[in-house]
Amino acid sequence: MKARVAEQAEQPTSKRRAALTRESILEAALRLCSPEGGGQLTFSRLGKELGADPTAVYRHFRDKDELVLALTELTVAEGVELARTTLPDGPTDDWRNWLTVTAESIRASYLARPVVAVLAAARTTASPAEAGSVELLISVLHRAGLPVIEAAECCRQLVDLTLAMTQYSAAFSSLDPATQAKDEAAWAVKYAMLPEAEYPLLHESTPRLTELFRDDTEVFRMILATFLDGIALRIERSRQDRPHQRVF
Amino acid sequence: MKARVAEQAEQPTSKRRAALTRESILEAALRLCSPEGGGQLTFSRLGKELGADPTAVYRHFRDKDELVLALTELTVAEGVELARTTLPDGPTDDWRNWLTVTAESIRASYLARPVVAVLAAARTTASPAEAGSVELLISVLHRAGLPVIEAAECCRQLVDLTLAMTQYSAAFSSLDPATQAKDEAAWAVKYAMLPEAEYPLLHESTPRLTELFRDDTEVFRMILATFLDGIALRIERSRQDRPHQRVF
DNA sequence: GGGCGTTGTCAACGGCATTGACAGAGCCAT
DNA sequence: ATGGCTCTGTCAATGCCGTTGACAACGCCC
Numbered sequence: 001m002k003a004r005v006a007e008q009a010e011q012p013t014s015k016r017r018a019a020l021t022r023e024s025i026l027e028a029a030l031r032l033c034s035p036e037g038g039g040q041l042t043f044s045r046l047g048k049e050l051g052a053d054p055t056a057v058y059r060h061f062r063d064k065d066e067l068v069l070a071l072t073e074l075t076v077a078e079g080v081e082l083a084r085t086t087l088p089d090g091p092t093d094d095w096r097n098w099l100t101v102t103a104e105s106i107r108a109s110y111l112a113r114p115v116v117a118v119l120a121a122a123r124t125t126a127s128p129a130e131a132g133s134v135e136l137l138i139s140v141l142h143r144a145g146l147p148v149i150e151a152a153e154c155c156r157q158l159v160d161l162t163l164a165m166t167q168y169s170a171a172f173s174s175l176d177p178a179t180q181a182k183d184e185a186a187w188a189v190k191y192a193m194l195p196e197a198e199y200p201l202l203h204e205s206t207p208r209l210t211e212l213f214r215d216d217t218e219v220f221r222m223i224l225a226t227f228l229d230g231i232a233l234r235i236e237r238s239r240q241d242r243p244h245q246r247v248f
Numbered sequence: 249m250k251a252r253v254a255e256q257a258e259q260p261t262s263k264r265r266a267a268l269t270r271e272s273i274l275e276a277a278l279r280l281c282s283p284e285g286g287g288q289l290t291f292s293r294l295g296k297e298l299g300a301d302p303t304a305v306y307r308h309f310r311d312k313d314e315l316v317l318a319l320t321e322l323t324v325a326e327g328v329e330l331a332r333t334t335l336p337d338g339p340t341d342d343w344r345n346w347l348t349v350t351a352e353s354i355r356a357s358y359l360a361r362p363v364v365a366v367l368a369a370a371r372t373t374a375s376p377a378e379a380g381s382v383e384l385l386i387s388v389l390h391r392a393g394l395p396v397i398e399a400a401e402c403c404r405q406l407v408d409l410t411l412a413m414t415q416y417s418a419a420f421s422s423l424d425p426a427t428q429a430k431d432e433a434a435w436a437v438k439y440a441m442l443p444e445a446e447y448p449l450l451h452e453s454t455p456r457l458t459e460l461f462r463d464d465t466e467v468f469r470m471i472l473a474t475f476l477d478g479i480a481l482r483i484e485r486s487r488q489d490r491p492h493q494r495v496f
Numbered sequence: 497g498g499g500c501g502t503t504g505t506c507a508a509c510g511g512c513a514t515t516g517a518c519a520g521a522g523c524c525a526t
Numbered sequence: 527a528t529g530g531c532t533c534t535g536t537c538a539a540t541g542c543c544g545t546t547g548a549c550a551a552c553g554c555c556c
Contacts (some may be wrong), residue, residue, distance in 0.1 A: 020534080055536075065427070121419075124431040152450070164415070167419070267504095290543065291545090
């Protein structure tokens, strides 16, 4: 039944308004979630965007949560796809580049729709695209010299680190600009008033910290780099302990 | 004027209900924010907790945002205090322990009130307690061999990493239990259905990944450990490059 | 003791997600 | 073709939320 309805939706022969579909709703929602879209996802805005009654959406999604979950799946799928096109096809030893590109692709996809990141980055997405990506990540790390289980652990760490940092950034960038400005001003005032005698090191670092203030992307890159250095150390240790363990 | 009112509040001689104070409101709000408090912070619940009209709070806080910001300040102050009591007094070379305790203290304080973490972990807190803590962290890293600016950068990384991971955890744990269970079930189903032939490594890792699923604390410890390994590498590099740079 | 600022109360507004009753449109079997 | 069925969009209403403005009681200072 549902299939038939979906087909019909692609050829709106009836007098009814452009028939709503799961896809058309998701597209509209994604439009609203983009930074230009207004930074808020509500049913009334969604209804206006679709030219339909807000409550019509309930015919296709049980509640807002289900809608948001579908949006996250689209988002991670896009992130995985972005990483796939950027990375080389065949097997590679460049695990560091591989992890970096994956993390930054996922981050970029989420930050293109901060609302989605804020609402659901902490939710589990059962997207199939993700599994393939994780499998590849594990294989890359295993190739680099890590035991499979440890590679999986590192992968999990990388994913959580990335999602957490993304949600963190998105939470700030989806505040209204006035609040952002106020927060930034408060921070500047606080650091300007620190007595140099009491906080000599902090005072010396203030220029650099100011540069970094809310430059989420730069901070994320730094954290990621440090984290990958840690992974490198693990790989090195692993190789020393069991130099002949490599499978490939 | 305000000071006078505060004094009076400590001796409620009047017939009026237990006079509201900034402090009493904050205490009540913290009670509501704790996991036992119900996991939701609304003005009506707050009014009920205080035995007063919900709108009375507006006489002490301009809006909810200001209230939440005050709660965050209390929370980070508590976290810093917790770290201070745990750590040794004098100077130390155990930078790794220092950073670990600081990060976990802040995380623990936030997670005692997940609501606060969700609502405001991405906001800037101009708390003075924080500055002292950061100054100390920089000095510890500097002592360990890092140039001041680089130490400050690492400190910034550590703070953001911790706050992001905390917000990430809190976002999940402050969902209603039904949703949590549903997410977990969906994840389990997804992984149980992965064809072993296509995802051999993932399949092999599933038991460990299941253990780790939503065990936020363990994942956080692992990420922190890896991150600190990265810092260790930087320190080592720094010492090799400029072995006589150390100030202490 | 008479103003006056401070503080708690009350009623109301607009926005939000969600629900249930209703209505039109396509589809099927008779 | 017609009656009934389901699918889908509409409308009105509910309950919770943050927030506001008018009002009233209280305590302070002159």
